[in-house]
Amino acid sequence: MSATIAERLAARIYEILGAVPDPEIPVISVVELGIVRAVRAGVPAVVVITPTYSGCPATVAINKAVRAALDDAGLRDVVVKTELSPAWTTDWISDSGRAKLLAYGIAPPETTAERRARRDAAPAICPQCGTGRTAEISQFGSTPCKALWRCLECAEPFDRFKCI
């Protein structure tokens, strides 16, 4: 396979999977969430995906959705492979993914670089009013990837992506 054909196939696969929503947070795609780790050119081409949390029930649904999207696009011979290492990190959530999370009402995780820049844990930014005057209600929320916070200005509770 020539480089251009391989590149075009990889771009097409990214485009297809860019339309596969995360089953629990359907406003962002599995690509934006960083679950699709790589597309490796070759015969067959390999899509590498990685689970977010070990016990996340969405993992099975994501595997099925990725497979189905490839099949529907006529790419039955593309192999889907799961790799655990390096472990998924919220740093892999793309900028467009972060913006969509915020618009959806979920405070996006800060990046490792942002966290290192300050000594203490940063407060979440309220997705409703934008203030940083917020407090954590519970370290665990409605799904394994989220914690529960509330805003001290507008009093709205909201989900925040846990930073891992």
Added chain:
Amino acid sequence: MAHDLAVRLGDDALILGHRLSEWCGHAPTLELDLALTNIGLDLIGQAQLFLGLAAAAEGEGRDADALAYRRTEDAFQNCLLAEQPNGDFARTIARQFLFSAWQELLLRRLADAADQEIAAIAGKAVKEVTYHASFAAGWVVRLGDGTAESHQRMIAGLDWCWRFTGELFEDGCAALRTEWDARVDKVLAQAGLDAPEPVRGITGGRRGRHSEHLGHLLAQMQYLPRAYPDAVW
């Protein structure tokens, strides 16, 4: 060697994960219900990965489900601490605190282990367990430094669990002891609690000698797959 380690890690996670699932719908508040069951879910996910690895290593055609649902208690190698009944919320927190602090130290080492498959699972799991350890330590402080009643209950919870902690440092884990002691002491001091008096430890879980509690747990956990052997998810 790697096989035995995978079974131990998988069984610890599976049995404690199941214990935490028993809190579903019963925890003191909705937030704690979510917290305990989310921790349980992480652990059961880790169990699936470790037992999957153990099953592949033994090469007898079994999978993670077969190891979880088709073994009797004498084949389980989890530590005795993991199978202890939940008791009240304080005892559950004591168990989680003592276990997660140890598990985090162990997984952090294994993430750099020579065995790449173990290292990959450990590297993923340690991120989750770090979160569990901080949650549990936070509640030890809140309960210990809370009301007279919560303080008493935290002491009783730690007393119940303490005799099972020595076992954690058997089987190649002796090197974790100093760091674990320091961590536990620090949190207990913050909580205004003394470390329980040294007691004669109870051990045997790693060799399949369990308390009667494990049999009851397995009876519930394994009922469906044993009653309907061809049932699938």
